[in-house]
Amino acid sequence: MLIETHAHLDYPDFANDLDEVVRRAAEAGVTRIITIGTSIESSRRAINLAEKYPAVYAAIGVHPTYVDEAEEDVLTPLRELAKHPRVVAIGETGLDYHQLPSEKVAKEKQVQVMTALRTETDEEIEAQIRDGAYKSKQASLFQQQLDLAVELGLNAVIHQRDAWEDTLKIMQPYTGKLRGVFHCFGGTLDQANEVLDLDHLVSFTGIVTFKNGAAVREVAAQIPPWKFMVETDCPYLAPVPFRGKRCEPAHTRIVAEAIAAARKVPLEEIAEATTETAEKFFRFNRK
Numbered sequence: 001m002l003i004e005t006h007a008h009l010d011y012p013d014f015a016n017d018l019d020e021v022v023r024r025a026a027e028a029g030v031t032r033i034i035t036i037g038t039s040i041e042s043s044r045r046a047i048n049l050a051e052k053y054p055a056v057y058a059a060i061g062v063h064p065t066y067v068d069e070a071e072e073d074v075l076t077p078l079r080e081l082a083k084h085p086r087v088v089a090i091g092e093t094g095l096d097y098h099q100l101p102s103e104k105v106a107k108e109k110q111v112q113v114m115t116a117l118r119t120e121t122d123e124e125i126e127a128q129i130r131d132g133a134y135k136s137k138q139a140s141l142f143q144q145q146l147d148l149a150v151e152l153g154l155n156a157v158i159h160q161r162d163a164w165e166d167t168l169k170i171m172q173p174y175t176g177k178l179r180g181v182f183h184c185f186g187g188t189l190d191q192a193n194e195v196l197d198l199d200h201l202v203s204f205t206g207i208v209t210f211k212n213g214a215a216v217r218e219v220a221a222q223i224p225p226w227k228f229m230v231e232t233d234c235p236y237l238a239p240v241p242f243r244g245k246r247c248e249p250a251h252t253r254i255v256a257e258a259i260a261a262a263r264k265v266p267l268e269e270i271a272e273a274t275t276e277t278a279e280k281f282f283r284f285n286r287k
Contacts, residue, residue, distance in 0.1 A: 001029060001031050001271055001272075001275050002028075002029050002030045002031065002230065002252050002253060002256055002271050002274065002275060003030070003031065003032045003033075003034070003229070003230075003252075003274065003275050003278040003279070004025065004030050004032070004033040004034065004230070004231060004232060004249040004252040005034050005181070005183070005203055005229045005230065005231040005278055005282075006034060006036055006092075006157065006183045006184070006203060006205075006231035006232065006233050007033050007034065007035050007036065007231070007232060007233070007234045007248075007249050008035065008036055008038070008042075008233070008234060008235060008236075009021070009033065009035040009046070009049050009056065009234075009249075010035060010037075010042055010045035010046050010048075010049060011235055013234075013235035013246055014235070014248075018049075021248050021249065021250075022053050022055060022056070022249070024248065024249075024250040025055070025248070025249035025250045025252070026055065027250070028249075028250040028251075028252070028253040029253055029271070030249050030250060030252045030253060031055060032055050032056075032057065032278075032284070033053075033055055033056045033057070033249045034056075034057050034058070034059055034088065034089070034157075034282065035049055035050065035056055035057070035058055035059070036058075036059045036061070036091065036092050036157060037058065037059060037060040037061050037062075037091075037092075038061070038062070038063040038066060038092065039062055039063065039066050039069070039070065040062065040070075040071060040074060040077045040078070040081075043058070043060035043061065043062075043078065043081055044081065046058035046059065046060065047060070047081060047084050047086060047087065050084075050086035050087075051086065056086075057086050057087075057088045057282065057284065058084070058086050058087050058088065059087070059088060059089040059090065059091050059092065059157050060078055060081045060082060060087055060089075060090060060091075061078070061090050061091040061092050061093045061145055061156075061157065062074050062078075062093065062141060062145065063092055063093070063096075063159060064093065064094055064095050064096040064138040064141065064142065064159060065096050065099075067134070067137045067138050067141050068134075068137070070141065074141065074144065074145070075144055075148055078090070078145070078148055079148060079151075079152070082148070082152050082154065085285075087154075088154070088282040088283065088284060089149075089154055089155050089156060089157050089281075089282055090145050090146075090148055090149040090152070090154050090155070090156045090157070091145070091156050091157025091158065091159070091183075092157040092158070092159040092183060093141070093142050093145040093146070093156060093157070093158065093159065094142055094158045094159035094160050094163075094167055095135075095138050095139065095142060095159070095160060095161075095163035095166055095167045095170070096138070096159060096160075096161040096162070096163060097135065097161065097162040097163040097166075098161045098162045100127075100130075100131045100134060100135075101127045101130035101131055101134060102124065102127035102128050102130070102131050135163075135166070139166070139170060142167075142170055143170060146170070146171070146174050146178065149178050150174065150177045150178050154178070155178055155179045155180065155181070155281055155282070155283075156178055156179075156180045156181075157180070157181055157183055158171075158180040158181060158182045158183060158200075159183065159184075160182055164187070164191065168194060168195075168198075171198065171200070172198070175198050175199065176199070179199060179200055179201065179281060180200045180201070181200065181201040181202065181203050181229060181281060182195050182200060182201070182202045182203065183203045183205075183231060183233065184203065184204075184205050184207070184231070184233050184237070185202035185203060185204055185216070185219070185228075186207055186216055187219070188215070188219070189218070189219050189222055189223070192219050192223055193223075196223065196224070196227050201227055201228060201229060201277065201281060202219075202223070202227070202228050202229075203228060203229040203230065203231045204216065204220050204228060204229075204230055204231070204255060204259060205231055205232055205233045205237045205239075205255060206232060206233075206237045206238055206239030206240070206242075206243075206247060206251060206254065206255055207237060208220055208239075208255060208258045208259055208262070209239040209240040209254060209255070209258045210239075210240065210243070211240075217258065217259075217262045218262070220258075220259045220262055220263070221259070221262040221263050225263075225269070225270070225273040225274075226273055226276070226277050227277070228274065228277070229274050229277055229278050229281070230252050230255045230256050230259070230270070230274050231252065231255070232247050232248065232249060232251050232252055232255065233247070234246070234247035234248050234249060234251065235247050235248070238251060239251050239254040239255060239258070240254075242254075253267075256270045256271055256274065
């Protein structure tokens, strides 16, 4: 028995065959699926899917990269949505500095003919100012959702990309008030231990099966078995041998098998530990 802790079943990728996707997950031993909201509308869709499929539960939140499109007030609709009994977490929420305004300007400049000693342009300076504003808006959105999670007694699904120190800095004051899971973990053992020392969790995806995923496999092999969960982040990051194809919740089993092999333990041991951890974290049937 496995729990898929991070899927995006409301995405268009699953529009035509979701019944079969959920069925294949059950056949693979994936008995529960958390589908993750990335906006208010996405969160509503996640709840609708949780109502339709007994195996599906919802997390509700606004993804950091949607901060510019997000409603001015996200707390009111999220608080209302959280009343639904199939909602088990807030998120995904966090910080994402992967594509800042200044980087977009830099890419545009690369296709232009420039002198080797050109000075910083007004456009680049303005982009750096926009970087700061963008980061500030993400931080505010993140903190609001963490505050809501504390208010509602829920844990949080954390998205972090190229923003490690700032993410931990924002989460520090919430120590002991809520727990977070750093989903799609791809960092070092030291970073994993930073998370675990704050009583948070990490979650592993199909990256543990990749040829270039040796470092992540090593982290999965070394941390305590009750400190991590498994996921797919589908439709992204399909594991070997499905790389390049659509990922789906049934592939959670492949992720768990890869971790079991790295730890040199039976699959059943990983399934039992991660399922127990997920049940405690998401507190199914809490209402």
